[in-house]
Amino acid sequence: MVRIHKEHRVPFVVANWKINKLQADVADFLKQVNSEVPDQKIVETGIAAQDLFLANMVRDTVDSPIHVVAENVHWEDSGAYTGETSPKALKDIGAEYVLIGHFERRKFFNETDSTVNLKVTAALRNGLRPIIDVDEDMRTYAQFMDADPSVAQVAAALAGVSVDQIRNVTIAYEPTWAIGSGEAATADQAQKAAHLIRQTLAKLYSPVIAEQVRVLYGGSVTPENAREIMSQADIDGVLVGTAALDPKKFLQLVEIARDPNVPTFDTENV
Template sequence: MMRSPIVAGNWKMNKTVEEAVEFVNQIKNHLPNPDVQETVLAAPTIALVPMVKAAAGTPLKIAAENCYYQDAGAFTGETSPTTLYSAGIHHVILGHSERRKLFNETDHLINLKVHAALDAGLCPIVCCDETMGRRVAGKKVHWVVSRILADLKDLKPENVDKVTIAYEPSWAIGTGESMDPDQAEEGCYLIRQTIADMYGDTIANNVRILYGGSVNSDNINQLMASQDIDGVLAGGASLDPQSFLKLVNH
């Protein structure tokens, strides 16, 4: 089964609107054919609409970094998934380790968001991680299983392959210390097997699984050569246009 790879960048809380548009203008004509590889940039909400306009007619897809699980209502400061979709957004990152740690997001809340995003027409990029403590203690990555079971709970089988999973060990995010490719493959393989247990082999083989955590131009080829790694979710390496293009055109 051939799964279309994804190279995605997550800017987090960085860049002004003007900087974001300039970034898009610098890279948009130097991207791979979308039939070969999907290129995605996730940016702060305020920059999304200008970026969509700047990227129009190019392979670049713009993603949101978060959304709420309701379409509308008295939820000050939140962003509606239907509003994102109507603005031309394709993907939304959900359950990033920073959202879980800094904003106390639970698997139950993330599961609600996944359902809402799919209902709105968005493709969720659902993040799961493991802790450095568990890794140092010599334990394998089996802890990610419970997270996948909770985050994908009660999804309709026909919607599961619209979800992309990003395996991001929290100890590797922003540290410059990337996980060994064999360990990364082990984690992604375990995620795929968990999805197979939930929804069957056919659906699991269609789901794209990314690795994230100090991804750079030096390690991307080895990571993406792994059987169960279908792309990367990069943080710091996505903030500079030339750095990001090295990832995209690896």
Template sequence: MIKPIIAANWKMNKTVSESLDFVRRLKQLVIGMNDRQVVIAPSFTALHPVGAALKGSSIGLAAQNLSENKDGAYTGEVSARMLADAGCTHVIIGHSERRILFGESNDIVRAKIGMAIEFDMQPIVCIGETSDERETGQTFDVLARQIKEGLQQIEPSDIRRVVIAYEPVWAIGSGKTATSEQAGEAHGFIRKLMEERYGAKSARLLPVLYGGSVNPGNIRNLMAQKDINGALVGGAGLDVDTLYKIISF
């Protein structure tokens, strides 16, 4: 049985003080909810203070990105070692906004996954197709390529530390969402790919999250799909009461 994961990606939102107000309230709301994992991904500037505020709680702390390089002359970059030192337990890798806006390739995603694992953080690896790719019947080809190339160097012994997040790019921030059946079909395909690559047991234990305009109104139907193990939440995760409704599915 996979413990459901609800991860809130705040993107470029919230100051440090706003972030702290949010997590202090959320900590109280989720007390006793031990049957699911909650993860918050604030901005880089808020990571350390939010991590300190979350001490003693069950809420995980995620970075929204990291460098594929260990250290060195990379102005503006943040390394895995720095993130681990700030208290991060998770890191989002390969989000569609990083792939599209910043040109991150599957090779870069692969290197970043390796860095996260090396520094004992759980990578939340994002994959998904664009609207054009879906309309031309390429969804499964795109997912297979992103998984094959992104996880190419991940050993079977390390795959248990990975989380996959399926995010249909056409649904992110659009108010659109895949139907629960569409999402379930994609998740089933991902599970089958992982089984072929890493074996049935590893695939069965691998969390696969859905991301794409998740909200309190669709979370239950999504979570009713057998291969969906949680959600990567965007805009709906910026309000503590709304996020709590999603967590409480």
């Protein structure tokens, strides 16, 4: 596969707050980090939060590089889908990215490969950038590392996604056993999974496009383990849960993404 040096892909750090925080907490967090995150040409940053916070977050980050990320989206632009969120409405309020296919959505809300694909195409249709979660057990592919395997969840999620559209997609690998467990994948495990995902993209599109799409790691990410994980050749950033609830830890992760080989600044003195 054609290799493009990872410096050609801008690192991406995404906080996933799930249903944590209240409005005052959100406002306070943004006040602490807005002026501290670097230009998005250096490191992109995003925060995924509950729908009811998103409009205010768009307002409060208008002068900040931080991207506002929705945690879910419906596959129809409008209609009789009580309790769902329209991709058209998300775009209208200024959301830029949306998480799709998270393990928790699959486990608790019966999301399937089919509905993930519907949501991905709906998001792209409305100008939103999907961050597609993959929780597939990559160990099942270990014996096929040199046989160009296709990671099933990636292939299913991208069905019908064009060459032009895939450039607006990010893939996040989150092994189910690592989410919220406090035990992250090793850097080697994360790299192998990211490489398999990139091989799948090469098979679906082309080796060049596969090298352009960002692949993130998620699952018990902390400032202590993020440096080694983000140093891997195929990993372009992290999707972070618990650690990203703390503004100081979030900024540490952003600084690590800027250059994983440079010691992290001391956020205690920020």
